[in-house]
Structures are given as C-alpha cells and as structure tokens.
Amino acid sequence: MEQRTTTASHWGMGEAVTVDGKLLRVEPDPRDPSPSDLLRSMAGMVYSDARVRVPSVREGFLAGDGGAGRGQDGYVPVSWDEALDLAAREIGRVRETRGNEAIFAGSYGWASAGRFHHAQSQVHRFMNAIGGYVRSVDNYSFAAALVITPHVVGPLRPMLRDATTWPVVAKHGELVVMFGGVPPGNMQIVGGGQARHRIPGLMRKCLEFGVKFITVGPQRSDADAALDAEWIAPRPNTDTALMLGLAHTLLVEDLHDEAFLARYTVGWDRFRPYLTGEADGVAKSAEWAAAICDLPADTIRDLARRMAAQRTLILCAASLQRADHGEQPIWMTVVLAAMLGQVGLPGGGFGLCYGCNGIVGQPVNDYPWPSLPQGRNPVASFIPVARITDMLLDPGGAFDYDGREYAFPDIGLVYWAGGNPFHHHQDLARLREAFRRPEAVIVNEISWTATARHADIVFPVTSTLERDDIAMSRHDERIVAMKRAVDPIGEARNDFDVFSGICARLGASEAFTEGLDAQGWLERLWEEAREVGAAHGIPLPDFADFWEAGSIDLPEPPEDKVLLAGFRDDPEANRLPTPSGRIEIFSETVQGFGYEDCPGHPVWRAPYEWLGSVEAKRHPLHLVTAQPITRLHGQLDDGEMAQRDRVGGREPITLHPADAAARGLVEGDSVNVFNDRGACRAGLRISPDIRPGTAVLRTGAWFAPGERRNDPDVLGTLAEVGNPNLLTRDKGTSRLGQGTSAQTTLVQVEKFRGVG
Ligand SMILES: Nc1nc2c(c(=O)[nH]1)N[C@H]1C(S)=C(S)[C@@H](COP(=O)(O)OP(=O)(O)OC[C@H]3O[C@@H](n4cnc5c(=O)[nH]c(N)nc54)[C@H](O)[C@@H]3O)O[C@H]1N2
Ligand SMILES: Nc1nc2c(c(=O)[nH]1)N[C@H]1C(S)=C(S)[C@@H](COP(=O)(O)OP(=O)(O)OC[C@H]3O[C@@H](n4cnc5c(=O)[nH]c(N)nc54)[C@H](O)[C@@H]3O)O[C@H]1N2
Ligand SMILES: [Mo]
Numbered sequence: 001m002e003q004r005t006t007t008a009s010h011w012g013m014g015e016a017v018t019v020d021g022k023l024l025r026v027e028p029d030p031r032d033p034s035p036s037d038l039l040r041s042m043a044g045m046v047y048s049d050a051r052v053r054v055p056s057v058r059e060g061f062l063a064g065d066g067g068a069g070r071g072q073d074g075y076v077p078v079s080w081d082e083a084l085d086l087a088a089r090e091i092g093r094v095r096e097t098r099g100n101e102a103i104f105a106g107s108y109g110w111a112s113a114g115r116f117h118h119a120q121s122q123v124h125r126f127m128n129a130i131g132g133y134v135r136s137v138d139n140y141s142f143a144a145a146l147v148i149t150p151h152v153v154g155p156l157r158p159m160l161r162d163a164t165t166w167p168v169v170a171k172h173g174e175l176v177v178m179f180g181g182v183p184p185g186n187m188q189i190v191g192g193g194q195a196r197h198r199i200p201g202l203m204r205k206c207l208e209f210g211v212k213f214i215t216v217g218p219q220r221s222d223a224d225a226a227l228d229a230e231w232i233a234p235r236p237n238t239d240t241a242l243m244l245g246l247a248h249t250l251l252v253e254d255l256h257d258e259a260f261l262a263r264y265t266v267g268w269d270r271f272r273p274y275l276t277g278e279a280d281g282v283a284k285s286a287e288w289a290a291a292i293c294d295l296p297a298d299t300i301r302d303l304a305r306r307m308a309a310q311r312t313l314i315l316c317a318a319s320l321q322r323a324d325h326g327e328q329p330i331w332m333t334v335v336l337a338a339m340l341g342q343v344g345l346p347g348g349g350f351g352l353c354y355g356c357n358g359i360v361g362q363p364v365n366d367y368p369w370p371s372l373p374q375g376r377n378p379v380a381s382f383i384p385v386a387r388i389t390d391m392l393l394d395p396g397g398a399f400d401y402d403g404r405e406y407a408f409p410d411i412g413l414v415y416w417a418g419g420n421p422f423h424h425h426q427d428l429a430r431l432r433e434a435f436r437r438p439e440a441v442i443v444n445e446i447s448w449t450a451t452a453r454h455a456d457i458v459f460p461v462t463s464t465l466e467r468d469d470i471a472m473s474r475h476d477e478r479i480v481a482m483k484r485a486v487d488p489i490g491e492a493r494n495d496f497d498v499f500s501g502i503c504a505r506l507g508a509s510e511a512f513t514e515g516l517d518a519q520g521w522l523e524r525l526w527e528e529a530r531e532v533g534a535a536h537g538i539p540l541p542d543f544a545d546f547w548e549a550g551s552i553d554l555p556e557p558p559e560d561k562v563l564l565a566g567f568r569d570d571p572e573a574n575r576l577p578t579p580s581g582r583i584e585i586f587s588e589t590v591q592g593f594g595y596e597d598c599p600g601h602p603v604w605r606a607p608y609e610w611l612g613s614v615e616a617k618r619h620p621l622h623l624v625t626a627q628p629i630t631r632l633h634g635q636l637d638d639g640e641m642a643q644r645d646r647v648g649g650r651e652p653i654t655l656h657p658a659d660a661a662a663r664g665l666v667e668g669d670s671v672n673v674f675n676d677r678g679a680c681r682a683g684l685r686i687s688p689d690i691r692p693g694t695a696v697l698r699t700g701a702w703f704a705p706g707e708r709r710n711d712p713d714v715l716g717t718l719a720e721v722g723n724p725n726l727l728t729r730d731k732g733t734s735r736l737g738q739g740t741s742a743q744t745t746l747v748q749v750e751k752f753r754g755v756g
Contacts, residue, residue, distance in 0.1 A: 005483035006550035008193040008471035009113050009464060010632055011038035013478065013551070016465055016485035023047070023465060023486050034197040036188035041631065041639020045463065046486065048638035050447040050703055052460035053490025055083030061456035067436040070454045072713050080491065080501070087457050088505035090440040094412040095131060100379050102412035103127065104392075104438075106136030108385045109419015110633060113193040114469030114482050116521050117462075119418025119444065119495050121372040126499035127415070128375030129511035134409045135377060136385035140424050142318040142353055143384065143739030144326035147402050148598075149352070151587045152331050154577040156352065159563060161475065163351050163360045164313065166202035167559045170209045173347030174310035177303070178229070179239050179329065180317025181215040181222020182355045185629030190358045192473035193480065195551075198362050200224060211347075214303070216242070217317075218624050219696060220689035222355070232303070233691040234293035235611045236622040237744055239320050240328040241604045242300065243336050245289025248275050249304035250339050252285075256308075257341025264571055265338050267586025271601040284604070292604070292612060307340060311347045314340075317355040319626065323743040324607035325597060326733035332602040335585050343583070344568025351563065363557040364475035367536055370528035372521070375511070381409040384738035388425060389730055392434035400735035403593040413440045417461075417495055422450030423634035423700055426742050427677055427730035428715055428723070444495050449634060450702055453714040460492040467494050470522060472529060479529070479540075480551045494518060590736065598736040608731065609746045611693055619675045619746035621659065621695040625724040628698040638703040647683020649708070651701035651722030654685045655749065656692040663750060670752040673697065675745070678726035680719040681752050695749060697724045 003018045013029040026042045028035030054077040060069030062076060078086075094102050105127045111119035127133035138146050142156065149156040169176060187199045204226050206213075213229035215222050218236050223229035234242050250256040251272070261268045277283030286304075290297035307314070316333035320326065333350050342348025354360045383391050384401050387408075395410035414435070425431050428450075435441060435454045443455035446463045466489065469482040496518055503512040516524065526543045533540040538554060546552060566574040575581030579589055591600025609615045611622050627633075630641040637643075645652060648670055655665070665671060669684040673695070682697055690696055701721045704711075711717045719726055728745045732738035 003485070005485045006480055007465060007482050007485065008480040009039070009042070010110065010191055010193060011036040011188050012197060013193060013195045013471070013480050014039045018485050021486060029195065032196050034187070034200045036197065037641055038188055038632065038636055038639070041636040041641045042465065044639035044643070045636050046465055046489065048447060048703070049705065049709065050638050051489050052445050052448055052452060052458055053492070054460060055080055055491065056458045057083065057086065058456045067438065067441070070436050070441065070456070071432050071450070071715060074712070075458065080493070083457055083459060084501040084505060087442050088502050090413060090442065090457070091130065091502065092506060094439060098410070098412045100131040100133060101381055101409055103133045103415065104409070104411045104413070105133035105415040106383065106385060106388070107416050107419050108136050108139070108421070109416075109424065110191065110635070111418030112464045113471050114464065115369070115371050115472055115525055116518065117467055117469045117494055117496065118372065121374060122495040122499055123415060123417040124374045124377070125372055126503065126512055128377050129503060129508045130506055132377045132379035134379055134381045134383070134411065136388070137382050138385050138739065140322070140386060140740050141356060142321060143386065144321040144733040144737035145318065145330045145352060147737035147739070148327040148330055151578065151590050152334055152584050160353060160360050161364065161366055162561055162563055163354065164347070164349065164563045165363050165559060165561045166199065166206060166361050167363065168346045168562055169211060169313055170202070170206040171346070172311060173206065173211045173313055175212050175214070175306060175312040176206070176315065177214045177216065177307060177312060178223060178315045178317070178354070179216045179333065180319045180355060181217050181219070182224070182315065182317070183222045183626070184224040186355050186627050187358050189632055190473070190476075193471040193476055194358050194473070195476055195478035195480070197358055199358050202362065203227060218622070218691040218694040219626070232295065232299060234295050236624060236694060237323050237607045237610045238293040238612075240325070240332050240602065241289045241292040242295070243329065243332040244275065244284035244604055245286045245293070245300045246304040246307065247336055247339055248284045248289075249286050249301050250308060251275060253305070255304065256339040260341030260343070261338060264343065264567070265583040265585050266580045267584055267601060270586035271335065274601060274603065294611070311345065312340060312342060313347055313349060313351060315351045315354045318353045319355070319743055321733065322740050324731070324733060324741045325605045326739055326741060327598050327737050328602050328605065334583060335602055338583050338585065344562065344564040346562045349563060359475050363559045363561070365477070365554060365557040366474055367532060367554070369472040369474060369532055370525050372525070383408065384732070386425070386732065386740040387738055388421060389427070389431050389434040392437045399738070400595070401738050402736055403589070411438050413442070414438050415442045416451060417444040420449050420451045420634045422454060422718075423702065423725070425730070426725055426728035426740060428718065428725050429678055430730055432715060444498055447638065450714045450718055459498045460490055461498065462488045462492045462494050466492065468518070468522060470525060477554050477557065478551050479546070479554065481547050481549070593736065595735045597734040607744045608729070609744060615746055619748045621693060621747050621749060623673070623724060623727060623745040623747045624694055624696045625699050625728065625742055625745070626696060628700045631700055634700045634702050637700055642701075642703070643705070647685060649704070650681055650683040650720070651697065652685045653682035653722065653749070654687050654690055654696040656690050656694070657686050657688055658692050659695075660684065660686045665751055671749050672752040673727065673747050673749050675727055675747045677729060678719070680722050680724065680726045682722035695747060697722060699724060
C-alpha cells in the first residue's frame with residue numbers, strides 16, 4: 001500500500017513515498033519554488049551497499065594492535081550488548097586513567113536535520129553526562145571570517161542573518177560584484193532544512209530591475225547562468241591583491257568617500273600609507289595587482305570606476321577565506337566597501353558568505369526554537385576545529401588562536417557522531433597517521449565512510465527516514481514533522497539509543513535520558529516550542545495535532561533588510577561591537593597580537609602555494625575544491641545524483657581545453673591528479689568556463705560501488721574515486737583564525753595509465 005509522509009532535510013522539505021514499507025522516492029514539497037534534486041538521492045542512501053548494518057569491531061583492535069591497522073583492517077560483527085560493553089569499557093578506562101580531558105568529542109560535522117536526533121547535540125549531551133570532553137570551536141565553512149570579523153565590524157553570524165536581502169538589491173542596487181560568486185548548486189542547502197528555496201528566484205528578479213552582476217573567480221558557473229553575469233577570472237587566491245588594486249584606483253582617482261571614512265571608520269590613516277606604498281615602497285596600484293592576479297590593469301581600473309559610479313554591493317564568498325591568509329579577503333572586502341562609502345545604504349556596502357546557504361540574502365525570521373539541552377562541559381580544553389591532526393600528533397604542543405597561546409590536549413579516545421573528518425579534513429594521509437595515535441576510536445555512522453573505517457568500534461545508526469523527529473530551524477518558514485517512513489536498516493539504532501546504552505553501563509542514565517524515551521523527548525521539545533511560539537504570537541497546536549497536520553506555516557518574514565543601516569543612520573547610538581564602535585580598517589587589537597601572517601590592517605601576503613610561486617613549475621594547476629552540486633559534502637555520495645555524475649566511475653575533474661590539450665587529454669579520460677602530499681584519480685571533463693591553469697575537483701567522493709569498495713585500504717578507495725583532500729595541505733589560515741586553508745593547493749594532472 002502506498003503511503004506518503006512528510007520529511008525534512010538540509011536540502012529541503014519533501015514527502016517520502018513508500019509502498020509496503022519500502023521507500024520508492026522522496027518528492028519535493030510543491031510549494032518550494034526551487035526544490036533540490038538531492039531529494040532524489042535519498043532512497044539510494046537509505047538502501048546503500050555501504051550501510052553499516054550491525055555493530056562492528058575492528059580486527060586489529062581485538063588483537064590489541066594499538067591502532068596500527070586503522071583504515072586498513074577488516075571488521076568483526078558483534079551483538080549490540082557486546083559493542084556497548086566494549087565502548088563503555090574503553091570510555092571508562094580512559095576516563096579513569098587519564099580523565100575526561102583525554103576524550104576528544106568535538107565531532108564536527110553536518111549530521112542530519114531534526115532537533116532531537118541531531119547527532120552533535122546527542123554526542124555532546126552524552127559526553128557532558130559522563131563528565132565532559134575536549135571540544136572544537138568554529139567550523140570548516142568560515143572559521144577565518146568568524147575570528148576576524150569581530151575585530152573589524154562585529155561578529156559574523158548576526159551579519160549573515162541580517163544580511164541585505166535580494167529584494168532590496170532589486171529595488172535599489174545597480175551592480176553586484178561577487179568574489180567567489182553565489183553558486184546556484186550551493187543554494188540547495190540550509191543546515192536544519194528550508195521549506196522554500198527562494199534565492200535563485202530572488203536573484204533573477206534583480207535582472208528585471210536592471211541590476212548587473214559580475215562574478216570574480218575561477219569558474220563562470222559560480223554565477224547562475226540566468227544572471228548573464230560578467231566574468232572576471234583572476235588567479236585563485238589573489239583576490240586580496242585585486243581588491244587592493246581597486247582600492248588604490250579609488251584613492252588615486254579620488255573616487256573614495258573621505259566623509260564616510262572619517263565618520264564611520266578608524267585606522268584609514270594607518271592603512272593608506274600601505275596602499276600608496278609610502279609604508280613599504282610598493283604602491284598597491286592596478287598595475288601591481290594586475291601582475292599578481294594575471295589580469296589587465298585596465299580591467300581593474302575600469303571595475304573600480306564602475307563600482308564608484310553606481311550603487312554597488314560587494315560580496316565575498318566563504319571559499320576565499322578557506323585559503324592561506326583567509327582573513328585578508330574578508331577584511332579587505334569591508335575596507336573596500338568602506339572606501340566606496342555605501343555601507344548601510346540599500347543595495348550597497350558589502351555582504352559575506354552569500355554563497356554559503358539559502359539564508360544569507362533571503363528574507364528570514366529568527367525564532368529561538370528549542371533544541372536538545374547539552375548540559376555543562378567542565379573540560380576547558382578546546383581546539384580550533386581544523387587543528388585536529390596537529391592535536392593528535394603533537395600532544396602538549398603550543399598553538400596560537402585569536403591572540404592567545406594554548407596547548408594541545410593529550411587525547412586517548414576519539415568519539416565521532418554526525419561528521420566525517422576523512423571527508424572534511426585536509427591531507428588525509430597525515431590525518432590517518434594522527435588517527436592511529438589514540439587508544440580508542442568510536443564512531444556512530446549510517447554508512448561505512450572512511451571515518452567509520454578508521455574506528456575500533458562502529459555503531460550502525462538510523463538515517464532521517466528511519467525515525468521520528470521535528471524540523472524547526474531558527475530561520476525557516478515552516479515547522480515540519482519528520483516522520484519515520486521505513487524501518488531501520490539492518491540492526492541500526494538511533495544515536496540516542498547508542499548513548500543511552502553506554503550511559504546505562506557507566507551509571508549516567510538519568511543524567512542523559514532524564515527518564516524519557518525518544519517519543520518523550522519529542523513531546524517535551526514540542527511543549528517548549530509552543531511556549532516560544534506563544535511568546536512570538538504564533539499559536540501552536542498540541543503535539544498530536546501537529547503530527548497529524550505534518551507541517552505548520554510560520555509568518556512571512558520581512559522582505560527588506562539592509563545590513564548596518566542603523567549604524568549608518570546614527571553611529572553613536574548604534575555603535576558596532578568592535579573596540580572603537582566603528583569599522584576598523586586598522587585594528588590595534590590584531591596589531592597587538594604580533595602575528596606576521598595577520599597584521600593590523602589588510603595586507604597581500606602570497607599564499608604558500610599559488611600560480612605565482614616557484615612550486616607552480618612542478619605542479620602548475622591550482623586545485624579548486626568547491627562544494628559538490630550532486631551531494632552534501634560526503635552525504636548522498638551513494639545516491640542517484642552523485643553516481644550519475646561520475647565519469648568512468650570516478651568523480652569529474654574539470655580542466656580548461658588548453659590545459660587538457662597540453663596534456664593530450666580528452667573528455668572522459670581517467671586522469672591522475674597529484675602533488676607531493678598525495679594523488680587521486682578522476683574522470684576528465686573539459687570546459688571553457690574555467691580559468692586556464694585551474695582544475696576543479698569537488699569535495700566529498702568516497703562511495704565506490706562493487707569491487708572497488710572492498711579495497712582493504714580505505715584511502716586507496718578514496719584515491720580511486722577521486723577525493724581532493726588527499727592533495728590539500730593541512731595548515732591554518734593564520735595564527736589568528738586557524739581555519740582550513742584547503743583552497744590553497746597546487747597539483748599536476750596526467751593521463752592515468754593504470755588499470756581501469
Ligand atoms: N578540500 C576541501 N575540504 C573541505 C571543504 C572545502 O571547501 N574543500 N569544505 C569544508 C566544509 S565548508 C565543511 S562544512 C565540511 C563538511 O564536513 P562534514 O560535515 O563532516 O561532512 P558530511 O559528509 O556532511 O558529514 C556528515 C556525516 O554524518 C553522517 N550522519 C548523518 N546523519 C547522521 C546521524 O543522524 N547520526 C550519525 N551518527 N551520523 C549521521 C553522514 O553519514 C556523514 O558521514 O567539509 C570541509 N572540507
Ligand atoms: N550542493 C551543495 N551545496 C552546499 C554544500 C554542499 O556540500 N553541497 N556545502 C555547504 C557548505 S557547508 C558551505 S560552507 C557552503 C560553502 O559556500 P562557498 O564557500 O561559497 O562555496 P564553494 O563552492 O566552496 O566556493 C564557491 C566558489 O568559489 C570559487 N573559488 C575558489 N577559490 C577561489 C578564489 O581564490 N577566489 C575566488 N574569487 N573564487 C574562488 C570556486 O570557483 C567555487 O565554485 O556551501 C554550502 N552549500
Ligand atoms: Mo561548511
């Protein structure tokens with residue numbers, strides 16, 4: 001019998017269609033104007049060959065190998081009781097012998113939508129119930145931006161929520177300059193879910209009002225083709241130099257707004273000598289920038305003049321700051337906008353991370369819906385999230401972060417639930433070495449990801465469609481009942497049940513469950529949501545009625561928002577949360593940290609590898625590891641969209657026709673992509689719409705159907721299907737932000753002559 005049930009995911013709301021308990025497909029909600037095709041991949045993920053079906057223990061672990069076989073071992077199926085006993089024994093032992101400071105459960109990752117079964121909330125609550133854990137701070141997405149913005153204009157997250165909306169740009173804007181674009185493929189995703197994907201439509205609407213778009217970056221496709229955007233393609237990682245060249249042009253042609261700089265900023269006088277070259281003998285002129293960016297100087301001058309002549313919004317994508325010195329393009333975007341003097345005007349100023357998701361620039365509300373309480377973590381120790389390998393390889397070692405020095409904790413046990421470090425981290429060979437250090441590694445996973453295959457104990461867990469949950473994201477326009485559509489696959493259980501089981505063995509049941517089962521928690525969360533709703537004038541029905549209804553529409557959000565409009569109106573009454581209360585072109589605080597790689601004002605510093613470096617002689621292609629259009633990171637790689645996109649069973653890599661020809665390569669070839677850190681294979685696509693000297697290999701491929709899946713070395717499998725993090729370098733953006741610098745990578749590509 002056919003059944004339809006509502007569901008929600010990071011890629012949108014939908015309806016699961018089952019017949020006799022088998023999932024056929026997930027259909028998009030008909031009210032979604034731009035639904036994501038990723039819904040079509042969900043059935044493939046649920047029934048994937050790669051599902052973890054039973055609790056499993058690594059062979060070498062049972063033989064006491066001290067971790068040496070992680071990533072290369074086979075697994076032994078065990079009963080749930082045995083696995084839970086083992087996990088409780090390991091956690092208990094590490095806790096007793098080395099304390100909770102020796103447990104790392106940062107467990108970074110996107111997990112799945114849903115307020116209760118959210119894996120990070122579950123694992124952190126569990127860890128707090130048993131005495132705490134070493135955590136991680138910031139994220140892979142925009143860590144450098146998170147750390148630099150409070151020094152310059154104020155914290156990033158409120159700026160994302162309060163970003164100037166596209167309807168305002170349509171009405172008041174004239175020019176939008178998008179560094180790193182606003183890739184339409186990325187707009188499919190909002191963490192926690194999104195009922196209506198409006199951004200593609202809202203951006204296209206700008207055209208009707210005569211707004212012009214320019215995209216700056218290695219790929220033309222970073223702008224929606226329908227926008228007919230102009231395309232400027234500097235060398236990757238040189239945007240800061242380009243922005244300095246624009247700033248210099250504004251200055252020497254007297255196109256900058258001195259009155260704005262005087263009233264709303266501090267430190268212009270400290271930055272100006274750097275720009276003119278008075279400070280270091282190098283004028284950051286259009287010619288200077290042209291040589292670095294490999295663009296005509298006239299293009300830069302012309303762009304500066306057009307920006308000054310019109311109402312211009314400058315956007316800087318998060319990708320620019322996932323690079324060596326990633327703090328600089330963010331800071332320089334703000335400075336450039338300040339020089340134009342349009343900050344706080346409708347359709348002018350700057351915007352950060354618009355390409356990150358469907359919230360930034362879409363009209364949104366902000367409701368503090370409840371989430372699973374995390375409890376208190378008594379362990380103070382933390383790492384910036386992308387310093388995981390450094391931590392495991394260098395216990396006790398010192399690291400810098402945002403003006404202070406810290407020491408890496410000495411980790412005995414790693415617990416991961418809802419994230420995939422062997423997807424998200426850089427230089428995976430180095431990460432593997434690091435993952436072999438702890439006494440024990442425990443992972444809850446849906447699938448046999450590379451991370452699961454580095455664990456000693458693997459718990460099989462349910463995915464979204466195998467359990468009941470509630471989607472209520474702060475910024476969404478609908479609350480959705482995420483209903484269980486199919487039975488759990490194999491012996492999979494919910495993360496909550498895994499942690500309840502371990503807690504029962506460690507005498508922490510009451511602290512973790514508070515006597516409630518999953519249904520009890522859903523009802524408690526719903527009662528709290530009703531209180532939040534009541535406080536915001538949104539009456540919510542009782543749980544049974546909500547569940548029956550399937551979803552509840554929330555009030556339409558306000559359409560018009562202008563970032564920093566209040567500050568512009570009255571900079572005294574609406575001081576910015578920076579030390580001076582104004583935009584800091586020069587930051588005494590940052591200068592005071594004494595970091596050569598992030599001084600007191602924005603600077604151009606050559607990245608550790610780039611097309612202008614000597615290294616480019618041996619590895620002459622800049623590797624862009626953009627977000628995958630056909631999946632979410634590693635999630636859904638086993639689904640229809642990602643598998644259909646493969647070229648000869650491998651992840652596609654895109655080269656410019658000239659670069660392909662120079663290597664004797666044709667479309668569809670299997671290629672070898674390599675540098676000194678590693679190598680992987682990929683399937684060749686050729687496109688004139690990428691900058692010569694650039695190669696695009698999107699992140700996240702790991703699923704190999706059939707034979708290749710059984711490679712005993714899981715990194716070997718990643719190399720075969722085409723995973724770029726075998727090639728990326730593992731170094732912080734700077735001593736300030738310590739974010740990932742994945743986008744700073746050079747490679748060479750050659751025809752693959754091996755088997756397959
Ligand atoms: N080279 C390079 N690397 C990058 C980036 C880049 O631009 N270039 N981008 C980075 C960015 S921005 C990010 S955000 C990260 C993303 O990195 P991650 O967030 O770690 O990637 P995901 O694949 O989303 O990992 C989520 C994992 O959780 C599992 N999961 C889902 N639901 C559940 C659940 O309910 N319970 C449990 N236990 N598990 C669940 C999924 O199977 C999946 O393996 O990657 C980063 N890595
Ligand atoms: N479908 C899908 N959507 C996603 C995700 C996903 O996995 N799948 N992940 C989500 C997450 S977690 C995040 S954080 C956001 C990330 O959002 P972004 O960081 O905006 O996304 P990216 O795709 O990494 O990068 C956007 C573009 O930047 C360009 N670029 C790379 N290097 C440079 C450079 O040096 N200069 C310039 N000017 N451009 C450069 C590339 O051409 C790339 O396509 O996306 C989100 N959206
Ligand atoms: Mo991200």
